[in-house]
Amino acid sequence: MKKGFSRFLNKLLSLHLSLFFMFAFPASTNYQLKDFGFGNGGVSNATSGSYAIDGVSGEQSAGSLAGSTYNLGSGLLFTNQANVPPAPTFTNPSNYYNKLKIVLNVGGNPSDTKFSIAISTDNFVSDTRYVQSDNTVGSVRGVEDYQTYTTWGSGSGTLIIGLVASTTYQVKVNAWQGKFTETGYGPSASASTVSPQLTFDIDVAATDVENSVTSTNFGNLYAGTVTDSPEKIWVDFDTNAENGGKVYVVASTTGLASSRVSYTINAVTGNLTALSEGFGAQGSSATQGAGGPFTITTAYSLSSNNVATADTTIREIFTTSGPTTAGRGSFLLKAKSSAVTPSSNDYGEILTVIGSASF
Numbered sequence: 001m002k003k004g005f006s007r008f009l010n011k012l013l014s015l016h017l018s019l020f021f022m023f024a025f026p027a028s029t030n031y032q033l034k035d036f037g038f039g040n041g042g043v044s045n046a047t048s049g050s051y052a053i054d055g056v057s058g059e060q061s062a063g064s065l066a067g068s069t070y071n072l073g074s075g076l077l078f079t080n081q082a083n084v085p086p087a088p089t090f091t092n093p094s095n096y097y098n099k100l101k102i103v104l105n106v107g108g109n110p111s112d113t114k115f116s117i118a119i120s121t122d123n124f125v126s127d128t129r130y131v132q133s134d135n136t137v138g139s140v141r142g143v144e145d146y147q148t149y150t151t152w153g154s155g156s157g158t159l160i161i162g163l164v165a166s167t168t169y170q171v172k173v174n175a176w177q178g179k180f181t182e183t184g185y186g187p188s189a190s191a192s193t194v195s196p197q198l199t200f201d202i203d204v205a206a207t208d209v210e211n212s213v214t215s216t217n218f219g220n221l222y223a224g225t226v227t228d229s230p231e232k233i234w235v236d237f238d239t240n241a242e243n244g245g246k247v248y249v250v251a252s253t254t255g256l257a258s259s260r261v262s263y264t265i266n267a268v269t270g271n272l273t274a275l276s277e278g279f280g281a282q283g284s285s286a287t288q289g290a291g292g293p294f295t296i297t298t299a300y301s302l303s304s305n306n307v308a309t310a311d312t313t314i315r316e317i318f319t320t321s322g323p324t325t326a327g328r329g330s331f332l333l334k335a336k337s338s339a340v341t342p343s344s345n346d347y348g349e350i351l352t353v354i355g356s357a358s359f
Contacts, residue, residue: 081183082175083107090171090189094323095240097165097196103157104173106149113177114146118185120170136162146176168192199238200355204231221337226272226305229333232284237294237327243358247318251310252350255279256335261342267311277338280307281331286318289326295319307334310351
């Protein structure tokens with residue numbers, strides 16, 4: 001009986017020893033725990049004026065375990081690292097042709113963490129560049145290009161400038177918070193610039209309407225009386241140009257000319273009430289849907305019977321200093337004849353209105 005029990009214990013002990021051996025080197029069809037390497041034990045940290053190295057004896061020898069979506073780092077260095085930033089918010093909020101807006105996601109990192117931004121046009125296959133501290137794009141990343149969340153614009157974000165029109169860009173962010181903490185780059189986000197744009201149109205109407213009319217008729221000009229054109233000239237102006245744009249007016253002659261009597265009521269600048277005769281333009285209104293502002297230039301921002309000349313010199317009548325959406329302006333024509341102005345029914349002038357953008 002005792003002999004049989006002793007054999008039973010030996011078998012049980014052998015079974016326990018076999019189980020213990022199996023757990024020393026665990027493996028499955030999906031994972032394997034790498035070998036461990038041990039030195040004398042302890043943590044080491046070596047520094048110099050330019051470099052620092054951190055290590056610990058007994059760390060797992062493998063660097064990291066990688067999958068299609070997540071990476072798992074092992075050892076002290078990965079424990080020291082900052083949090084990998086999630087994908088930033090990357091947009092084109094105002095139809096920009098040469099810049100895009102980025103808002104960083106700090107990923108739970110503390111406020112003194114610094115971030116760098118990588119940017120690409122081919123999803124980082126062969127084109128990887130870096131956003132510089134002045135928000136331009138460069139091929140080299142310097143320590144000055146790591147900036148805090150606050151410096152990168154906090155929740156308002158910042159504009160990456162100097163980009164190519166009609167191009168899709170990808171960005172991704174990494175984090176650094178002291179020694180031994182720089183992370184790899186996180187997931188990317190994508191946004192696109194658009195092409196440079198300018199929309200310009202003119203209408204001739206008594207009120208603010210869209211039409212295809214291109215002429216106005218003063219009717220009779222009575223001597224000594226200032227007469228307004230019955231319609232205004234309206235302009236539509238819409239552009240994404242970085243520096244806005246301008247609207248100009250230029251005439252084919254120097255005033256209201258009659259070939260029949262060989263006489264011209266000259267274009268003038270001044271108060272037609274006080275002048276014996278003359279012809280000119282006066283700004284009436286200017287507004288915009290967004291951006292701008294779209295405004296009447298000082299020379300034509302007039303009232304009463306004051307006018308500015310509209311002659312053969314190209315003159316600026318509306319202006320905007322930045323991208324403008326749904327800009328709309330109008331100007332009025334005024335004329336006055338005198339008692340000695342020859343009568344004729346063919347006085348006329350051709351005005352050309354020009355829209356330009358400053359890309």
